Amino acid sequence: MTDTPILQYSFLAPILIVLGGAVIGVLVEAFVATKRRASIQLSIALFTIFVSFISLLRIRNLTSAKAAFNSVMIDGPAIFMQGTILLIAFFAVMIIGDVDHFTAQASAVPGSEEEKSAVQTGRQQTEVFPLTLFAVAGMLLFPAASDLITLFVALEVLSLPLYLMAGLSRRRRLFSQEAALKYFLLGAYSSAFFLFGAAFLYGFSYSVTLAGIHAAVIGGTANNVFLLIGLLFVSLGLLFKVGAVPFHAWTPDVYQGAPTAVTLMIGGAPKLAAFAMTMRLLVDGLLPLAIDWQQMLVVLSVGSLFIGNLAAIAQTNLKRMLAFSTIAQMGFMLIGLLSGVSNGNTLLAANAYSSAMFYVITYVLTTLASFGVILLLARAGFESEEITDLAGLNQRSPLYAGVMAVCLFSLAGVPPLVGFYAKLSVLQALLAPGQTGGLILAIFAVMMSLIGAFYYLRIVKVMYFDQPLTATTVSAPQDVKVVLTLNGALILILGLVPGGLMTLCAQSIVKALGT
Amino acid sequence: MTSNNLVYLIALPLFSSGFLMILGRRADKWGHIFATLISASAFGIGAFEFLQMLARPSESRALTQKLFSWISVGTFQVDASLLLDQLSISFVLLITGVGTLIHIYSIAYMSHDMDRRRFFAFLNFFIAAMLLLVLGDSYLNLYVGWEGVGLASYLLIGFWNQKPEYATAAKKAFVANRVGDVGLSLAIMIAFATFGTVSFSGVEEKVSGASTAALTGIGLMLLLAATGKSAQFPLQSWLGDAMAGPTPVSALIHAATMVTAGVYLITRSNFIFDNAPTAQLCVVIIGAITLMFGALIGTAKDDIKKALAASTMSQIGYMILATGLGPVGYAFAIMHLLTHGFFKAGMFLGAGSVMHGMDDEVNMRKYGGLGKFMPITAITFGLGYLAIIGVPPFAGFYSKDKIIETAFNAEGIKGLFIGGAALLGALVTAFYMTRVIILTFTGTKRWDEKAHPHESPFLMWGPMAILAIGSVASGFLLSSGNRFVSWLAPVVNSHEADHAEHVERFQPVVVTSMALVAVVIGVAIAIVKYRSEVPRVAPTNVRFFTKIARRDLLQDDFNEAVLMRPGQALTKFLVATDEKAIDGAVRTVGAAVIGSSKGIRKTQTGFVRSYALLILLGAFALLATIWVVTL
Known part of the structure; x- marks a missing residue:
């Protein structure tokens, strides 16, 4: 609307604050003594996220404000997703707060003298905190981007720190570095697809803004081939982050190889960000093409449900199993995203998109808690990520076994936990238009969830009915204990009274669709 | 009229039961006292309501209380409501009155048991469930109580479940009852399909519009339910084994109250049976068969409790028979039920008192001559005995005599058959009850050297004495001036008031004389037969009939082979x-x-x-x- 170079700092404040915190973190890394670094970094990270959240609250009532030369769109869904991402990030940073999970010196060659001396002298580097903040800044920008260039920048800002962090494991460093490299290569590959698609969309519409593309689609005179290729390739770049089949292959390897603390980061907030952006692209930019991308999402969700659930059964590694479970869960979420429009009728859209949003938020909450428990198990001095390591957990640490069981039951969709309600609302959205295709997909999804219940509940069985292989109990700092308990309780409470969160989701969507 | 007090009748014992179970061992010291006081206060409420009811004119005596809206599905509306009318108050007084006496008795009887508190919690639970059964204002509410008493019965029969055969007995009772319960649930479903409601008043209103087939179906299913709960043929087999429970349980649940629930059910459903002659005929036949069946088993039992159980079965057969006789029979059935509640409970407590003094020995062949050692027990038991065989002026005479008379006066050839069966039953009853008296209280002593028979403490003989007074007086009190018949009239035959002209085939005097002659013959045979020495071990070279009577007329063999x-x-x-x-x-x-x-x-x-x-x-x-x- 305006040509004067005004950035509207207040609208961008949440993002800028996080970036600022990250820069301070880099400086701390350079100038503060090793011993005090870890706790200072942790405090800075938590404080930054907190202040960012406060500044977000100040602009919470904006409905469609633009900033930074129209490249950032601050509206209902953006603010809601940013807030959720900040909350999740806060939880996540608290859970991973202990730097013992990470290698002392990432640049040292694994097994070298340099590495040994770094460990022995306690020269622990803490770059993970600034990296996390950079990634969070990318995530915050992601759902607010309103043109393809900004979107690409956000995508890279979010991804690059995560690639690095995946290689930071303290134990089994080669494995971790392999995962980091794979993640980076495939991420770069999908980014290339994204750029390629962006070029096609530009070729179609002569615009890089979502609004411009939208206008061109409605105009409908231009080259349809470019549009469809562009749609597909841009979506690919986003759905790669979501981990939908067939763009899923990195997920198990990276989840397993990365340090559990980083897996927790990768499996959490980025899914939220990617979901929000996918929705923005498809709904804000390309809604008239719904019939095309819905078809695409059907294929993706069927594939994700099928591959994710079936492959998870054969896994013996807990993190790998949860990776496949993520793929399956994202397949379920996509169902919500694809049920919005039926025969050009958008009346049911708000329900469908808010059900998908609800699904992804609750999924991320559950992931946080379950990886948090795995993280604590690993503290006991050995890598604890095989399913058998959980044997008899209930006898050793009933609290964590309980949290884990709540997570697993929720993932399996057992009432009264939140996972049940999430699945229910997605299926309701799918069935609302009353079409046969929807019914078939719903039946398929339920069958696949049934298979899913098997591998989730098997872990519950291992935790509660198998004899423990070791007598080690799980100890955790008080704050982590509180966070995990709170998280588990939240999964239960949101399942019992889902109304509040559901209303928030619906309100933010309605605000966006209403314009 | 509505009332707000009815719910306390049920709520008090229900609360107390849960309270004692939750507190666990912490309540061991005072749990029995607490439970007894609760039971007594339920009786107090019952008595208060009874006096209030007496003061009201007969057409406005019924009270209702709506607790909450229970089921609300489309047109199907069921409230959890209570109904206290002339029929239910009779049961309420019996249940809480006899129940309280048995609570008191149990304080002493169970004093050496580790789990006395649990026993009292179960007893209170039974009281609550039984009261719900008789106070529910619809078949569905009744069903809840019906299942509740079934559960209480199961828990109490198997109270000493450390003995496998006792646990088996509990299971047997439960399974047999389930068969009957299916009947009740089917009856409720047919009633709902036919009438669209399951409340007593709703069904009664619409009964004239229903087909005879539907009514007969409901009636037969209700009868099946009654045979299960009231141990009638063909579901009678559990009652004998149910004597595995502690004796107070046998007295309360398996003699005075729960087993009479079938009689209540049929009486309560009078509007159905009166319009379904086939079902009514089946009721009469079942009653006649069972009264003979039980009486015959009673002649061969050496276990005092099993002899009394067989007698219970037979006496309930009388009541069922009476309920099948239409409007004239209901009042006599309930009257016999009340008098029976007194004398049979009294005799069971007497049997418990004997066992208490004889180291839990139940074999009458190892008793003998106990009258000298336990005079109070012998006297109270003896009064119950005179009542049950129907000697005037004791209670059983009034109630049973009326049933026999009504049976003889039933229409057609049916009257002769069932009247004959009832009369023969009276003869056999006199025989086997005399046998019990002779084997237990008279003759020479046959017990082991280490047994030291002694009279029971006051807490035990007190309730026995009160019940004995009831055995003596209740019959006259209820029947003089047709008091009970007119009391119950608004409930059972208000709609059949003009139907009273049935054939007077026999004058009352004739029937009474025949009944007394039968009793005398029965007593005489028993005296002649057991005058001489009684062997301590049951002889095996007995007639075929005695053999199968000892095996409960092959009821278990039949069930095992066929089912x-x-x-x-x-x-x-x-x-x-x-x-x-x-x-x-x-x-x-x-x-x-x-x-x-x-x-x-x-x-x-x-x-x-x-x-x-x-x-x-x-x-x-x-x-x-x-x-x-x-x-």
């Missing part, structure tokens, strides 16, 4: 089907899933190049999909 073995065969077949066919199919599915899982796992090669290829191929496949749709 149990085919049932086991069917179960085996089903298990085999389950394992081979169903599980086989399930395992195949599971194996297929795991197989495909392993297949998919192979696609996860770990090579970045193949992952990248997968993404590329996926992109092309999706592009193709979109293309197909767009074209």
Whole structure:
């Protein structure tokens, strides 16, 4: 609307604050003594996220404000997703707060003298905190981007720190570095697809803004081939982050190889960000093409449900199993995203998109808690990520076994936990238009969830009915204990009274669709 | 009229029961006192309501209380409501009155038991459930109480479940009752399908519009329910084994109250049976068969409690018979039920008192001459005995005599048959009850040297004495001036008031004389037969009839051959089907899933190049999909 170079700092404040915190973190890394670094970094990270959240609250009532030369769109869904991402990030940073999970010196060659001396002298580097903040800044920008260039920048800002962090494991460093490299290569590959698609969309519409593309689609005179290729390739770049089949292959390897603390980061907030952006692209930019991308999402969700659930059964590694479970869960979420429009009728859209949003938020909450428990198990001095390591957990640490069981039951969709309600609302959205295709997909999804219940509940069985292989109990700092308990309780409470969160989701969507 | 007090009748004992169970061992010291006081206060409420009811004119005596709206599905509305009318108050007073006496008795009887508190919690639970049964204002509310008393009965029969045969007895009672319960639930379903309501008043209103077939169906299903709960033929087999429970339980549940629930059910459903002659005829036949069946078993039992149980079965047979006789019979059935509640409970407590003094020995062949050692027990038991065999002016005479008389005066040839059966039953009753008296209290002592028979403490003989007074006086009090018949009239035959002109085939005097002669003959035979020495071990060279009577007229053999073995065969077949066919199919599915899982796992090669290829191929496949749709 305006040509004067005004950035509207207040609208961008949440993002800028996080970036600022990250820069301070880099400086701390350079100038503060090793011993005090870890706790200072942790405090800075938590404080930054907190202040960012406060500044977000100040602009919470904006409905469609633009900033930074129209490249950032601050509206209902953006603010809601940013807030959720900040909350999740806060939880996540608290859970991973202990730097013992990470290698002392990432640049040292694994097994070298340099590495040994770094460990022995306690020269622990803490770059993970600034990296996390950079990634969070990318995530915050992601759902607010309103043109393809900004979107690409956000995508890279979010991804690059995560690639690095995946290689930071303290134990089994080669494995971790392999995962980091794979993640980076495939991420770069999908980014290339994204750029390629962006070029096609530009070729179609002569615009890089979502609004411009939208206008061109409605105009409908231009080259349809470019549009469809562009749609597909841009979506690919986003759905790669979501981990939908067939763009899923990195997920198990990276989840397993990365340090559990980083897996927790990768499996959490980025899914939220990617979901929000996918929705923005498809709904804000390309809604008239719904019939095309819905078809695409059907294929993706069927594939994700099928591959994710079936492959998870054969896994013996807990993190790998949860990776496949993520793929399956994202397949379920996509169902919500694809049920919005039926025969050009958008009346049911708000329900469908808010059900998908609800699904992804609750999924991320559950992931946080379950990886948090795995993280604590690993503290006991050995890598604890095989399913058998959980044997008899209930006898050793009933609290964590309980949290884990709540997570697993929720993932399996057992009432009264939140996972049940999430699945229910997605299926309701799918069935609302009353079409046969929807019914078939719903039946398929339920069958696949049934298979899913098997591998989730098997872990519950291992935790509660198998004899423990070791007598080690799980100890955790008080704050982590509180966070995990709170998280588990939240999964239960949101399942019992889902109304509040559901209303928030619906309100933010309605605000966006209403314009 | 509505009332707000009725709920306390049920709530008090229910609360107390849960309270004692939750507190556990902490309540061991005072739990029995607490439970007894609760039971007594329930009796207090009952008595208060009774006096209030007396003060009201007969047409406005019924009270109702709506507790909450229970089920509300479309047009199907059921409230949890209570109804206290002339019929239910009779039961309320019996249940809480006899119940309280038995609570008191149990304080002493169970004093050496580790789990006395639990026993009292169960007793209170029984009181609550039984009160709900008689106070529910619809078949569905009644059903809840019906199941509740079934559970209480199961828990109390198996109270000493450390003995496997006692646990088995509990299970047997439960299973037999379940068969009857199915009848009740079917009756409720048919009633709902026919009338669209299951409340007593609603059904009664619409009964004239229903087909005879539906009414007969409901009636037969209700009868099935009654045979289960009231141990009537063909579901009678559990009652004898139910004597495994502590004796106060036998007195309260398996003599005075719960087993009479079937009589209550039929009386309460009078509007159905009066319009379903076939079902009514079946009621009469079942009653006649059972009264003979029980009486005959009673002649051969040496176990004092089992002899009394057989007698209970027989006496309830009388009541069922009376309920099948239409409007004239209901009042006599309930009257006999009340008098029976006194004398049979009294005799069971007497039997418990004897066992208490004889180290829990139940075999009457090892008693003998106990009258000298336990005079109070002998006297109270003796009064009960005179009542049950029907000697005037004791209670049983008034109630039983009326039933025999009504039976003889039933229409057609039916009257002669059932009247004859009732009369013969009276003779056999006199015989086996005299046998019990002779074997237990008179003659020479046959007990072991180490037994030291002694009179029971006051807490035990006090209740026995009160019940004995009831055995003496209740009959006269209820029947003089047709008091009870007119009391109950608004409930059972208000709609049949003009139906009273039945044939007077026999004058009352004639029937009474015949009944007294039968009693004298029965007593005489027993005296002649057991005058001489009684062997301590039951002789085996007895007549065929005695042999099968000792085996409960082959009831268990019949059930085992006809129901149990085919049932086991069917179960085996089903298990085999389950394992081979169903599980086989399930395992195949599971194996297929795991197989495909392993297949998919192979696609996860770990090579970045193949992952990248997968993404590329996926992109092309999706592009193709979109293309197909767009074209």
